[in-house]
Structure formats: structure tokens, C-alpha cells
Amino acid sequence: MxxxxxxxxxxxxxxINSAIxxxxxxxxxxxxxxxxxxxxxxxxxxxxxxxxxxxVRAISLSPDERHKKVSFxxxxxxxxxxxxxxxxxxxxxxxxxxxxxxxxxxxKG
Numbered sequence: 393m394x395x396x397x398x399x400x401x402x403x404x405x406x407x408i409n410s411a412i413x414x415x416x417x418x419x420x421x422x423x424x425x426x427x428x429x430x431x432x433x434x435x436x437x438x439x440x441x442x443x444x445x446x447x448v449r450a451i452s453l454s455p456d457e458r459h460k461k462v463s464f465x466x467x468x469x470x471x472x473x474x475x476x477x478x479x480x481x482x483x484x485x486x487x488x489x490x491x492x493x494x495x496x497x498x499x500k501g
Contacts (some may be wrong), residue, residue, distance in 0.1 A: 426466050437466050445478045448485045467492045
């Protein structure tokens with residue numbers, strides 16, 4: 393619950409609990425925790441698997457992890473879990489995913 397509270401829309405406990413319940417109750421939604429190199433949980437990603445695409449609904453990182461490219465590592469891990477699907481975002485996550493895709497394309501080229 394703590395990591396989700398870093399998401400601006402989830403500042404109070406009621407909204408956080410509602411978000412968690414949504415991930416638990418809806419079959420095609422999942423929350424994945426992210427561990428840093430020290431083995432500490434420092435991030436969470438919420439996804440929705442719609443068959444051909446995976447929608448990244450939220451990514452939240454602890455403040456110490458935000459300056460790093462941890463979000464890109466998390467997106468790499470999501471892609472590894474769903475290699476045959478297109479990764480897309482919501483209004484809140486699309487810009488991050490576009491930057492991640494540009495970085496992936498630059499490293500290929």
C-alpha cells in the first residue's frame with residue numbers, strides 16, 4: 393500500500409484500498425512489485441492484460457529510485473513477462489512508455 397501512495401491520485405487510504413481491490417477483483421489486472429539491487433521493494437507496476445496488448449496503468453517508485461531509469465527497467469520486465477504483446481499506456485503513463493520505446497529504438501540502432 394505504501395508504494396501506491398506515491399501516485400498523486402491515491403493519496404488517501406480509501407482510494408488506495410479501492411485501487412488494490414480493483415486489481416484483485418478484475419481478472420485481467422495485476423500488480424507487480426519491483427525489487428532493487430539490494431533486494432528492497434522500491435516500486436510497483438499495475439497492468440491490464442487485454443489479450444493483444446498490455447496496458448501499464450500505473451508505475452510508482454519510492455523517492456530514492458526516481459532519479460534512476462528504474463521505470464525503464466520495470467517496463468523491460470513487463471515486456472519480458474508479455475513478449476508477444478504490445479505495451480501501451482494510459483493518459484498518465486503514455487509519455488513514459490513513449491520515452492522507453494525511444495530509448496529501446498536508439499539502443500537498437
